[in-house]
Amino acid sequence: MSLGETIRNSQIWKSVFRHPMPLDRRNRIVVMLTNFFLHLHPVSMKKQGIALSYTWCMGGVTFFLFLVETVTGVLLMFYYRPTLEWAYNDILALRDVTSLGILRELHRWGAHAMVITVWLHMYRVFLTGSYKPPREFNWVVGVILLLLTLLLSFTGYLLPWDQLAIWAITVGSNMARATPILGYEGPLQQLLTVEGIDMISDASDARFGLLGARFVGEETLNRFYVLHCVGIPLAVSLLLAIHFWRVRKDGGISGPL
Amino acid sequence: MHGTDPGFLQSIGTFLGFYYLFISLMNSVMALYLWGKKGRPDLAIAVLVLFAVPFLMLSPFALSGQPPGLPTWFTDTVNAAANAVVYTALTTGALVLLYLCRSFFVRKDVAWVMLNVALLLMGLSMTNQNFALIVTKPDNVPIVGLVFLLGFFTWLATAKAVENDDRIARGLGPAEKDDNEKVLVWPDLVYTELICMVALTAFLLVWAIGLPAPLEEPASSVKTPNPSKAPWYFLGLQEMLVYYDPWMAGVVLPSLIVFGLMAIPYIDFNKLGNGYYTIKERRFSYLVFQIGFLDLWVTLIILGTFLRGPNWNFFGPYEFWDPHKVLALNNVDLSEYFWVRGLNQGLPRAPVDADGLTKFLYILLRESPGIVLVLLYFLALPPLLATTIFRRFLAKMGFIRYMVLANLLLFMAALPLKMILRWTVNLKYLVAIPEYFLNF
Incomplete structure (x- = not known):
């Protein structure tokens, strides 16, 4: 018996993998059913559904980039402190001093790439008409995921706490000031006046809720950090699970009937 | 420089x-x-x-x-000719041409020549320092990638759609139907995914090593950079600020984009084109989506990223971003057109000691021309369209679906309409009520 065979016949190996090596047809089916990670997939599918020229693999690439962002993001969290005192210096150290500071580059370029691939995924799904029944709801979930991807990127944009970051977020969040009714420079904000007191001020409007302050400051850094590292990723994870589950339940990847 | x-x-x-x-x-x-x-x-x-x-x-x-590099007369001519109107006309014209002559452009030899010409033009342009400075800004590099990727995938999808349309016309059905044979996911798909992951990891590593992430001076809330730009994927929205106030460009229109995208499966009643590339079988939804995505979203992002400089002024692709460039702004509200220039009288103004209601009514009177126009646009057009070009739509969709579709289309069209009004008659606002922050 070769070493490989010995290992594959050991009790430990067999306890981890509930199936023999997928070398013959039967075990290639069994592996898809019994492996936790693989069971997201069907056992078999139409050839057309795995053709790269049809799917562009953009949904898969987006999910993979999400995993890359999660791993590099968790590692970066060991270095980075979201405070006015340290945020910029920690990024500076990542660039100049820290070994594996390249994690920041991976994280940033992965994020840009993810925004692009999620658009391309939507583009492909639209162009193949794959949102049509029975996949309407999964398209809706996908639109929310696209929005959350943009918000993930937007909240992360602030964290380096340099000029690029603070002003991009300032420009972006200034819009919230003009929210109808809820922004203090928005149309119809006078509607929320109770007994002569204007309820919507620059310290209580939609922008304040977003920033946690009247301007982009330490409260904002903390708020965006928590949203970026915990809040939005949790929401994305849940919706991703639904998104994948619905792909299977709605009949697998789309194709002509 | x-x-x-x-x-x-x-x-x-x-x-x-x-x-x-x-x-x-x-x-x-x-x-x-x-x-x-x-x-x-x-x-x-x-x-x-x-x-x-x-x-x-x-x-x-x-x-x-x-x-x-490019000859100076060329870069100078491009810079002198370039402005937002020319840019929009050219990009829209190019997209229309690509669509109309798609069976020519999807030919592989044509596509290969276009790719090489684009790459050559890119290389020649990079020797222009002003061009290189903007394009190689680290956060702008992904958008260069996006342009080429979108070009490629649009070509691919169009090629498949043209082929399918041709097959359908001959009664064959879409090409995707021919690949009906079932294959096992292990190994066919699992290995493709593995190779994709390895290739993507390698690509990301090369990108990360080759291009350092940007890090500017420490944040300072008193030193405002000029221009101040949002992250690149929001620059289409920032560009809309030229034509609409923040409550429209930053809140209402983005919300409607998200809502409109979600509504697509529920208002597209066409059962054809489910699961394969086609244009002819779903021309209406295809065109609306492409106008929204390629012509309004992506081209505005490219405009906002590469061609908008200090003070959000327009700069040609080879032009130096001069912060002192001054462009005269002489935009006029509709109310001024109507009362002052049309009727030769002052704007209606409430007496100084008038109560709130009187003031409000005077504002309504002052802005009545614009209010009437906007109301006509949003209230009269849907029924008018329903009895003319969308007659079949209303019959198939029912009242609610039709109204959602019509209103989404009207909001979408509001952007190019406002652009055209701005460029032709220098219109600032149709309805200008700064008293209530309500400018439209």
Whole structure:
């Protein structure tokens, strides 16, 4: 018996993998059913559904980039402190001093790439008409995921706490000031006046809720950090699970009937 | 820069040298493929002579610090001619041309020539320091990638749609239908995914090593950079601020984009084109989506990223971003057009000691021309369209679906309409009620 065979016949190996090596047809089916990670997939599918020229693999690439962002993001969290005192210096150290500071580059370029691939995924799904029944709801979930991807990127944009970051977020969040009714420079904000007191001020409007302050400051850094590292990723994870589950339940990847 | 730094050509030359080498290599591989796999030595030689060899010859010039560039008369002409109107007209015209002549542009030889011309133009433009400065800003690099990726995937999807439309016309059904054979996911899909992951990891690592992430000076809330830009994926929205106030450009229109995207499956009643590429079977939804995505979303992002400089002024692609460039703004509200220029009288104004209601009514009177127009647009057009060009839609969709569709389309059209009004008659606001922050 070769070493490989010995290992594959050991009790430990067999306890981890509930199936023999997928070398013959039967075990290639069994592996898809019994492996936790693989069971997201069907056992078999139409050839057309795995053709790269049809799917562009953009949904898969987006999910993979999400995993890359999660791993590099968790590692970066060991270095980075979201405070006015340290945020910029920690990024500076990542660039100049820290070994594996390249994690920041991976994280940033992965994020840009993810925004692009999620658009391309939507583009492909639209162009193949794959949102049509029975996949309407999964398209809706996908639109929310696209929005959350943009918000993930937007909240992360602030964290380096340099000029690029603070002003991009300032420009972006200034819009919230003009929210109808809820922004203090928005149309119809006078509607929320109770007994002569204007309820919507620059310290209580939609922008304040977003920033946690009247301007982009330490409260904002903390708020965006928590949203970026915990809040939005949790929401994305849940919706991703639904998104994948619905792909299977709605009949697998789309194709002509 | 007005001139060119002496060190600039040397450093960009090194990059361009490898860039041209890469393109030459890409063409050589294509030639090999055409000769060996396709058995077309004639095409292979054409690719070699037209592209591979010329690009190879460009490379040493670039590497020695003398990359070929664009003549000054060309860059000057482009800069002088470029403005938001020309840009929008050209991009829209190009997209219309691509759509109308799609069966020509999806030909592989045409696409290959277009790709090489685009890459050459990119290389030549990079020797212009103003152009290079904007394009190579680290956070702008992904958008260059996006442009090429979108070009490729739009081409691919159109090619498949044209082929399918042709097959459907001949009664064959879409090509996707032919691949009905079932295959096992292990190994066919699992291995594809593995290769994708490895390739993507390698690509990300090369990108991360080659291009450092940007880090500017520490944040300072008193030093406002000019221009101040949102992250690139929101620059289409920021560009809309030229034409609409923040409550529209930053809140209402983005919300409607998200809502409209979600509504697509529920308002598209066309059962055809489910699960394969086609244009002819779903021309209406295809065109609406492409106008929204390619013409309004992506081109505005490109405009906002590469062509908007200090004070959000428009700059040509080869123009120096001069913060002192002054453009006269002489935009006029509709109310002024109506009362002052049309009727030769002052704007209606409430007496100083009037109560709130009177003031409110005077504001309504002042803005009545615009209010009437906007109300007509949003309230009269849907029924009018329903009885004319959308008659079939209303019958098939029912009242609610139809109204959602009509209103989404009207909001979508509100952006180009406002652009045209701005460019033709310098219209600032149709309805201007700064008293309530309500400018439209």
